[in-house]
Amino acid sequence: MKVLSVVFFVVNVTTVFPQTGWIQQTSGTTENLNAVSCVNTNVATVVGDNGTILRTTNGGTSWIPQTSGTSNSLRGVSFINADHGIAVGDGGSILRTTNGGINWEIAASNTTNILDDVIFIDQTTFAAVGWSGTIIRSSDGGVTWFSQNSNTSQGLVGVHFSDVSTGTAVGWNGTIVRTTNGGVSWFSQTNPLSGTYLDLWGVFFMTSDVGIATGENGTILHTTDGGNFWTEIGGGTTDRLWSVSFGDTLTGIIAGDSSGSGKLLKTTDGGFNWAIQSNDTTPSLLGIGMSGPNTAFAVGQSGTILHTTTGGTVWVKEDQKTGVPDRLVLFQNYPNPFNPSTAIRFMLPVTSFVTLKIYNILGEELTLLVSEKLTAGQYEYEWDARDAANGLYLYRIQVGEFVDVKKMVFMK
Helix, strand or coil: CCCEEECCEEEEEEEEEEEECCCECCCCCCCCCEEECCCCCCCCEEEEEHHCCEEECCCCCCCCCCCCCCCCCEEEEEEEECCEEEEHHHHHHHEEECCCCCCEEECCCCCCCEEEEEEECCCCCCCEHHHHHEEEECCCCCCCCEECCEEEECCEEEECCCCCCCCEEEHHHHHHEEECCCCCCCEECCCCCCHHHCEEEEEEEEECCCCEEHHHHCCEECCCCCCCEEEEEEEECEEEEEEEEEEEECEEEEEEEEEEEECCCCCCCCCCCEEEECCCCCCCCCEEEECCCCCCCEEEEECCCEEECCCCCEEEEEEEEECEEEECEEEEHHHHCCCCCEEEEEEEEECCCEEEEEEECCCCCEEEEEEEEEEEEEEEEEEEEECCCEEEEEEEEEEEEEEEEEEECCCC
C-alpha cells in the first residue's frame, strides 16, 4: 500500500454541464435511421428504412444520400476503413462497397431472414446476425457468405468480435451466444436475468474478456471474463437501450429511448457506472457509433442524427475553492481497468476515522488500505494488484455511518 498524495486545504471542483456537447444535425431525410459506423472524426455512414444510406466526410456538417439499390430497410452497417463496408437488413439483404459507398453491390447472403447487425473482424472478415438464430460469415470482404450454427433459434440482434476468433451475439429473450474459434462453434452463456425474458439488443467488447450487453427495461450486463459470468449493472433507467459503442476501453455510450424520446447514457470507467446524458431530441435513438473517447454519432427515428466531439459533455468552468471539502466523496479508481496498480481517491470534509478495504467478487477481504483517523482533505492511495488474479474487485470506504462501494477491474 502506498499513499500517493494528501491535499488538505485546497480543493479543485470542476462543474460539468451535460447536453451542450450533443448537436443535432440535418440528415435530409425523415426515414428512421437504424445504425451508424464511424471511421474517424470526419467519416461516418448511416443506414435506415427503405434502403436509406447517408454518408458524411466532414463530421456531419453535410450528409450525402447514397444509392443503395434496394428498398429493404437496412438495420446494420460496419466499415473497416473509409472505403470498405457492409450494410445488412430485411430479407437477408447484404450490400457491399469498396469505394466509400459511391457504389453499393448486392451480395448473396443465402438467407431470407432479417439481418439486424454486422461487424468487421479484420480486413477481409465480416460476421452478421439476424432472426431465427441466423449467423453468417464472410472471409473475402463480403463477396461470399456461409452460415454458421448459432446453437439457438432465437432472433439475434447484436454482434461484436474482439478479434478474428472471439465474438459474442445477443438477442431475444436474453439470449447470449459466444464463439472462441471464429464461429466454427457457438455456445450459450447464462444471462443472470434470463428468467425475466428481457430482450438484448446491443453488445460491445472492449477486450476479449471485458464487454457490455444492453436491452429492454434498462438492462445493462457487464462481464470481465468473456461472458462466463455476467453481472447486472444499474444504469439508473428502465428505458429501452438499443445500441452500445466504446471509443476506448473505458469510455462508452448507450443509445436508447424512453416512451419515444431519445436517451443517452455514458460510462468513463469501462461500464461499471453509467450517467444519463440529456439531449434535445424527442425521437427514439436507435444506433450509436464512436471513433474515439470524445467523438460519436447517435441516430434514430425520423431522420435524427446527433453528433458530439466532446463525449457529450462540455467542461464549462473550473472553480478554485479554498477551505476543506464540503462533502465526503469516494471517486472511481484510475486507471480502470488497470495493470498492475490503480489509484483510489476520496475527499474527507472533517477529521474522521477512515477504513478503506479491497474485496474480491466473493466478498472476501484482501487488503486493508486505510484504518486510521485522518484530518479533513483529499487523499489518494495506491493498490498494487500484481499478485492478484484477473477479474472484478470491490473497494469499500467507511467513515462513521457513511459507506460507499465501487467496482474495479484488474487485467494482466
